[in-house]
Amino acid sequence: MSSTYSSSLLSPVCLFLDLPPTRSHRKFSFIRCFSSSPQPMDDRQHPDIKKRVIVCGGGVIGVCTAYFLAKKGATVTLIEKSSVACAASGKAGGFLALDWCDGGPVESLARASFNLHRSLSEELDGPESYGYRSLITLSITMTESGSSSPSGSKSTIPSWIDGPARKPRTIGTTQTTAQVHPQLFTKTLLNTAVEKYGVELVIGKVDQVRVEEGRVGSVVLEDGRVIESESVVLALGPWTGKLDMLASIFRVYGLKVHSIVLQPKEPGIITPHALFLSYFPQGGKAMDSEVFPRPTGEVYICGMSAEEEVPDDPEQIVGNPASILMLKRVAKNVSSHLAEGESQVKAEQACFLPCTDDSVPVIGEVPGVKGCYVATGHSCWGILNGPATGAAVAELVVDGRATIVDLSCFSPARFVA
Numbered sequence: 459m460s461s462t463y464s465s466s467l468l469s470p471v472c473l474f475l476d477l478p479p480t481r482s483h484r485k486f487s488f489i490r491c492f493s494s495s496p497q498p499m500d501d502r503q504h505p506d507i508k509k510r511v512i513v514c515g516g517g518v519i520g521v522c523t524a525y526f527l528a529k530k531g532a533t534v535t536l537i538e539k540s541s542v543a544c545a546a547s548g549k550a551g552g553f554l555a556l557d558w559c560d561g562g563p564v565e566s567l568a569r570a571s572f573n574l575h576r577s578l579s580e581e582l583d584g585p586e587s588y589g590y591r592s593l594i595t596l597s598i599t600m601t602e603s604g605s606s607s608p609s610g611s612k613s614t615i616p617s618w619i620d621g622p623a624r625k626p627r628t629i630g631t632t633q634t635t636a637q638v639h640p641q642l643f644t645k646t647l648l649n650t651a652v653e654k655y656g657v658e659l660v661i662g663k664v665d666q667v668r669v670e671e672g673r674v675g676s677v678v679l680e681d682g683r684v685i686e687s688e689s690v691v692l693a694l695g696p697w698t699g700k701l702d703m704l705a706s707i708f709r710v711y712g713l714k715v716h717s718i719v720l721q722p723k724e725p726g727i728i729t730p731h732a733l734f735l736s737y738f739p740q741g742g743k744a745m746d747s748e749v750f751p752r753p754t755g756e757v758y759i760c761g762m763s764a765e766e767e768v769p770d771d772p773e774q775i776v777g778n779p780a781s782i783l784m785l786k787r788v789a790k791n792v793s794s795h796l797a798e799g800e801s802q803v804k805a806e807q808a809c810f811l812p813c814t815d816d817s818v819p820v821i822g823e824v825p826g827v828k829g830c831y832v833a834t835g836h837s838c839w840g841i842l843n844g845p846a847t848g849a850a851v852a853e854l855v856v857d858g859r860a861t862i863v864d865l866s867c868f869s870p871a872r873f874v875a
């Protein structure tokens with residue numbers, strides 16, 4: 459398999475748990491809220507609008523929002539504390555699924571976003587720029603003490619999976635599952651937003667959002683800079699809960715998840731198959747793990763979650779050594795090509811899923827603060843749902859109403875009694 463995108467920007471990436479719809483942290487309370495057919499954004503609809511908007515947070519949600527706002531004609535400043543895609547948006551798996559959120563409140567958002575990913579890929583040369591490609595997705599059971607050769611349908615399991623794999627099942631096709639390299643996707647979108655649509659990137663920590671008479675007025679940075687704007691979008695991922703004005707309305711917390719990235723000596727043997735594993739370690743508790751080969755031949759493996767306080771500085775997030783070791787065990791058992799000596803470790807890392815108490819993202823205007831919007835809580839589906847979230851928030855801010863997706867069930871007002 460050839461390398462299809464530049465590795466110069468490459469930095470690691472990451473998982474989830476079992477199958478749709480039983481995967482525990484992808485379970486949603488089944489509040490179906492509507493259904494709308496996704497429409498491509500028409501950036502010529504508002505040629506004269508020069509609304510000034512500040513977007514806080516340079517993860518996939520903030521960057522997608524900045525991109526679609528600027529494409530609609532807004533003057534956008536993006537404020538990021540550390541570096542673009544330095545947190546979950548740079549370390550995620552980048553797995554995309556059309557229909558795995560069906561039956562829950564995220565269904566329409568996910569379907570619209572999967573399709574937007576496809577059109578963005580055409581617009582931005584996704585296969586070359588950020589490793590966009592379709593995948594076949596398998597569910598596999600793996601027991602460490604089991605027979606060392608795969609059992610089950612030989613035609614389902616590709617030859618590089620030469621460990622004790624059982625019960626293989628195809629759970630996604632090239633029509634319904636795909637992938638991006640999340641860090642490259644986020645950076646490509648931001649670079650385009652800067653170069654083509656004039657987005658300004660400011661590095662600085664948002665300390666406070668100033669509100670005057672129930673309306674947003676400015677954003678104050680930790681170093682004292684004040685940036686005025688009548689519209690502010692807060693997309694701070696698991697750090698959103700650290701802003702007092704939001705913490706008093708709803709809770710956003712982080713769930714730490716680990717990942718490793720391996721470069722096998724023989725990358726050509728690794729086929730585009732994503733794996734969702736039910737893994738039974740010898741003498742340990744059953745766990746879920748995900749394995750995502752990339753077009754470069756790299757293989758990303760994630761799993762091992764833990765509830766932990768989110769550190770203030772995203773650059774200080776490091777993996778727990780025992781969790782990293784476990785992921786290496788998973789790698790070795792999935793394939794001899796991923797064992798130590800046969801592959802090089804390119805990253806050992808961890809990052810935080812942004813979670814809400816009802817497992818539903820929070821997207822909409824903050825109650826009682828005109829012009830202040832929030833977009834967060836995407837849990838394990840933020841890379842998938844970034845584009846439709848960004849497009850919908852752009853419509854909400856500029857037009858006063860989102861049409862690409864009905865945002866009513868994501869409104870932060872649901873937390874206000």
Ligand SMILES: Cc1cc2nc3c(=O)[nH]c(=O)nc-3n(C[C@H](O)[C@H](O)[C@H](O)COP(=O)(O)OP(=O)(O)OC[C@H]3O[C@@H](n4cnc5c(N)ncnc54)[C@H](O)[C@@H]3O)c2cc1C
Pocket residue numbers: 472473474514515516517518519520537538539540541542543544545546547548549550551552553554662663664665693694695696697714715716717760761772809810811812833834835836837838839840841842843
């Ligand atoms: C291991 C793992 C694997 C995953 N795999 C997938 C996957 O395969 N598919 C999928 O769809 N999703 C996946 N996800 C989920 C996805 O990564 C997240 O939902 C998504 O990245 C969240 O994006 P975000 O922009 O909300 O937050 P983040 O990526 O956390 O970005 C928030 C940004 O805000 C900045 N910030 C914080 N505070 C401030 C401040 N005060 N001022 C300025 N900036 C600030 C941070 O520095 C950071 O850059 C995975 C997540 C994990 C942890």
